[in-house]
Amino acid sequence: MSETARPRTAPAWKTLGVGGAAGLVSCVLLQPMDLLKTRMQQERLPTATTATATQRLVRAFHSVVRDNGYGGLWRGTVPTIARNVPGVAAYFYTLNELRWLVAKWQVPGLSTPDNVARTQRSSTLARLSSTGNILSGALARVFIGLLLNPISIVKARYESSHYSKDAYPTLGASLRSLYREGGIRGFFRGFSATALRDAPYAGLYLAFYEQHKHWLGRWTHGESGAWWVVSASGLGAGILATVLTHPFDILKTRMQTTPETLLRDPSVAYRPSVFATARHILQADGLRAFADGLGLRCARKAASSMIGWSIFELGNRWVS
Template sequence: MSDVGKHLFSGALSGLTSSLFLQPFDLIKTRLQQGDATLGAKQRGAIRSTARAIVSSSSNGVLGLWRGTSATLIRNVPGIALYMTGLNQARGFMAVSPIFAAVRKRDPERHSSVLPVLTNSGNLLAGATTRVAVGFVLNPLSVLKARYESNLHAYSSLISSARSITRAGPSELFRGFLASSLRDAPYAGLFLVFYEGVKHEAASILPPSSPLTSAMLHSCSAAAAGTVATLATHPFDVIKTRMQVRTEQKYHGLTRTVLAVWNERGIYSFFDGASLRLSRKILSSAIGWAVYESLLVFARSRNVQKSGLYS
């Protein structure tokens, strides 16, 4: 398998694993952020009451918490695969530049990572630009995912929701892209900076001397980085969700949506679903990056073994 193929496969498996396990977090977060007028201010932030409402209204019971899983997989599996692959290509390209190439050298015998090493500014730029580029390509799927998870749209199936959004034209397909970019660019950049920084420092405490310790190192580093990046960017996640699931005039445009959210409960409205998104991001980052990097490390070790046999 080619190098690009390995990254695509590892990224896709990473996205598949995290999406299947964590869909309930996404579903409940969307319901909390959509600003449903039937929910009171106190209930709007109540995770348990929202979860109970979903379960009780679903003919599938607890499995109702996995509503929208198909839309999530359609969005996240190719999205994470493209992001991971594009990020690796961008970092590889930037690593040859003296401006972005990190001074420290990687020990090939340590199982910490097989990815290019950049300076903090390089990681910030690579993460931000790659995430926004992939987000633009897949924004129609993000709108589809958000609306299918919401209960404000009477979509009986994924296909019917896709047809409805497509018929509405480009303005609907790319709704919320600006808010998504304002969330994703700093999130991806900050995540990568903290992920690489924490991983580098933690390697002295938890030396990646085996596949297990290597996976633990990646998982803990990603969880820590996900915490910081999520808290810094959550208000834009609320704005993005509101723009993508609500059709009222006051949610058309970034400025109007910001004012509409602010007029509800002030600054508190911008943190609806924050605990859910934080929990999901910590877990998805821990699972996703551990799976992604562990597969690449495994592939590298297999290549080393093969080259040793035939040398």
């Protein structure tokens, strides 16, 4: 097909810059939600089994403020920035390039016909089918997640109460500690659960996001590129995708933050697999543990999606 039918993807500097800005703003503003979610998802004390989610959230908040002041709510911001800024930038860039290639090559089942793509330009991304949205989002997210998994582990441990500040004084020291603990494989602890969470999340998110924009665009008679439509679509898609993939977020957090000494049988060598962790959660805390932190994660993901995609979509239009 011709280059005029589908405009070339945005320059790399533009996509990376806008994506990095989106990651920076969201991770700094929303870090307290991430920290409290991690505290709720980690191993629970026996006395917490009868507490409601709201009571446990309030208790986690008071515990952080009591021990570290209000600034403690931003513990883990450095690894969050180290992961999210390049991670979000690389994700948007990879997604942008991948979608452009799929659209250019007209992959059956993944691309959208040229006449539809030209008449529905509500996104700065190349338009794909629902299946194309799911696959492109999943592939881009899992690839970036694999590269940044070591920093994700450090971030989770910074936020967890199982590890003191002295255990992870700097990002470099934290990575060296992970290597001493488990070698190269230690850098990828919890990645299986992360992939099981991120692949469907990113795929479903993109499908929901594009569909929301299409519906709102029809409702507003063609205003699908308006800032409030982009923000509302990001918000709704973030909530739906989060609810459907939350159990895997629980598994990821437990795999990355649970020390061996907190397992039910410390004498048995711990192999952090998805199935072993799921079995341990069911035995120790019951089925309801898979909903831990759902409200916080929904709020965090919805706000992050709204902020990130609004900055990315609108920034790509404004930056020349």
